[in-house]
Amino acid sequence: MRRFSALIVFFLFLLSLANPLWAEDNIANPLVRSHIPSLTQITRFSGEIRLCGIQIPYENPEIRERLEKEMMLSVWNRPQVILWLKRANRYFPHIEDILKQENLPIDLKYLPIVESALLPHSRSGKGAVGYWQFLKSTGRRYGLRIDNKIDERKNLFKSTKAACLYLKKLKADFGSYLLAISAYNMGEFGLAREIEAQETRDFFSLYLPLETQRYLLKIVAAKRIIENPDFYGFNMSPQDLYPVFTYSKINFSVKGEIPLSLIATAADISFKTLKDYNPEIRGYYLEGKNTILVPKGSEKGFKQKFTLFHKAWQKKDKVKLHVVRAGESLTGIAIQYEMTLSALLRLNKLSYKKVIHPGDRLLVR
Numbered sequence: 001m002r003r004f005s006a007l008i009v010f011f012l013f014l015l016s017l018a019n020p021l022w023a024e025d026n027i028a029n030p031l032v033r034s035h036i037p038s039l040t041q042i043t044r045f046s047g048e049i050r051l052c053g054i055q056i057p058y059e060n061p062e063i064r065e066r067l068e069k070e071m072m073l074s075v076w077n078r079p080q081v082i083l084w085l086k087r088a089n090r091y092f093p094h095i096e097d098i099l100k101q102e103n104l105p106i107d108l109k110y111l112p113i114v115e116s117a118l119l120p121h122s123r124s125g126k127g128a129v130g131y132w133q134f135l136k137s138t139g140r141r142y143g144l145r146i147d148n149k150i151d152e153r154k155n156l157f158k159s160t161k162a163a164c165l166y167l168k169k170l171k172a173d174f175g176s177y178l179l180a181i182s183a184y185n186m187g188e189f190g191l192a193r194e195i196e197a198q199e200t201r202d203f204f205s206l207y208l209p210l211e212t213q214r215y216l217l218k219i220v221a222a223k224r225i226i227e228n229p230d231f232y233g234f235n236m237s238p239q240d241l242y243p244v245f246t247y248s249k250i251n252f253s254v255k256g257e258i259p260l261s262l263i264a265t266a267a268d269i270s271f272k273t274l275k276d277y278n279p280e281i282r283g284y285y286l287e288g289k290n291t292i293l294v295p296k297g298s299e300k301g302f303k304q305k306f307t308l309f310h311k312a313w314q315k316k317d318k319v320k321l322h323v324v325r326a327g328e329s330l331t332g333i334a335i336q337y338e339m340t341l342s343a344l345l346r347l348n349k350l351s352y353k354k355v356i357h358p359g360d361r362l363l364v365r
Contacts, residue, residue, distance in 0.1 A: 036233035042075050043068040051220050052105040052177035063204060063217075070214065070221040075232050080117065082236075084222065085229055087118040089241035091131075095160050102164040105177060111163070111184070113222045114215065120154040120279040129153045132163040142166050148349075149286070154279040156245075178203040178216060185215040247277060248299040250292050252306060257285040262313055266306035267298040284346050319347075324360040337364045 045064070049056040058064045074081060095109045115133040116122035123129050127136065130153030136146050142162040144152040152158045170180035170188060179201065183191040186209055194208060195201055203216070225232050250267065263286065264274040275281065277293040286292075294302075322333060334344040345352065347363050356362070 037075075037231065039072055042071050042232065049220065049224070051216070051223065052107045052181075054176070054178055056217075056220055057204060060204070066213065067217050067220060070217045071224065074218070074221045074225055078234075081225055081229075081232075081234060083117065084113055084226060085234060085236050086240070086242045088113070088226055090243065090245050091118050091156060093244050094156060098157070098160045098164060102161070102168065104164055104167060107219075107223060108163075108167060108177075108181075110219045110222045110226070111181070112160075113226070114218045120156070130159050131156055132159050134159065134162065138166065149282055150280050151282055152280050158280075175201065176203065181216055181219065182206075182208060182212050186212040246296050247293040248296050250294055250299050250302050251290070252292075252303070253289045254287065254310065257287045258310065258313070260284050260286060262309050263292065263306070266302055266309050267294045268305075269294060269298050283349075319363050319365055322362045322364045324356050324358055324362060326358045328356070328358075330354070330356060333362060333364065339365060 045058050045067070049058055049067075056063070056067070058067055091112075092109055095112070096106055099106055099108055112118055112131045112133075115128075116131050118131060120131055121129075122131070122133065124133055128134060129151065130139075132153070134142075134144065134153045139146050139153050139159075139162060142165045144158060144162050146153060152162075167177075167180055167184060170183045171177055173188060174180055174183060174191065174195075179191065179195075182203060191208070194206055198206055200206060225234075229236055252263075260274055260281065261271055261284070264271045267274070273295065274292070277295070281292075322337070324333070330344060330350070331341055334341045337344075339347075341352075344350075344362070344364065345354075347365065
C-alpha cells in the first residue's frame, strides 16, 4: 500500500511538470513559481548556447538529445536547484573575483556547482574533496596544504585559486576550454590518450567516458538554469537567497598547539562558527602561523583577549607524560587523571579503536 501511495505522489509530481496549468493551481511552495514550464518547454532551445565563449552545437541531434537529458534531470530536481541558487548568491561573488584576477572565463564558476553543489565538505567515492573536488595529489601539486591538521581543498579562496592554476595549465595543454574542462573531470593523461587514439581535438567528435560526456553538458545546464531561474519556475526573491559570505581575517602565531576553543573564545564566537568559517581546519588544535576567518566585527580586540587567554591557558595547561603499565586501559587512565576519554584521545590524536601496550607513552593533564 505504501509503495502504491508513493507511486501516486510521484505520478502527480510528474503531471505538475508536464501540465503547467495543473501546477498553477497546486504548487504552493513560495520558492517555486505557480507556472512551471513543461518538460517540452524546457528543451526548446533557441539562439546561441555558449560555454566559455564556445558555441554548443545543439543543432546536432545527438548533442541536443544529451543536453535535453541534462536539462530535464536538473530542472526535475527542484530542491537541489533551489540550493544551487541560494549558495551561488553566497559564494559566486568571491569565485568571480578570483576568476577575473586570473583572467579566466567567468563561466568556470559553474564547475563547483556540478562538482560539489558548493559544499566544502563534499567528498567523492574516489577521494576528491572540497568545492572543486581535488584529489590529494592534484591539490598538493597546485599548492594546497593537505595534512592531518589542514585540508585547504575545503577553503573556498585557496581551492579556487588552485583550480584556476590547474585550468590554466589544462587550457595551455589542450588549447580549448571545453577540453580543459573535460581533462579536469577525467584527468589530463586520460584525455591526451583519447585524443591521440582518435586523432581529433574536437570535443564534440571525441568518444570519451560517459561521465565526461555528461559532465560538460551538466555545466551547460546549470548555467542556463542559474542565469534564467524565473523561466524554469524558480521565482527567488533576494530574501530567499543566502547572504554573500562576509568575513574578517585574523593573523596570529603561537609556539606549540593551542585549542580552537581558546581562539573562538578570544573572537567571542562559538566553536561551531569558527569551524564553519574555516572548514579546512581539521581536529581541535592549531599551531604555528595561522590566518583564520571570523564574522565581521569579531576581529575587534582579538589580539588583546587572545594574549590574556593564552597566558592563562599556558599556566593551567600542564601536560604530563604517563607510561602505560600492564593491565591499564585508556578509560582507566582517563579516570585516573580526571580527564574525559575523548579529551585523552584528542590530546594524543588517537581513535577509540586504538590498542595500547605496556611501555606506550601518553600525554595527560
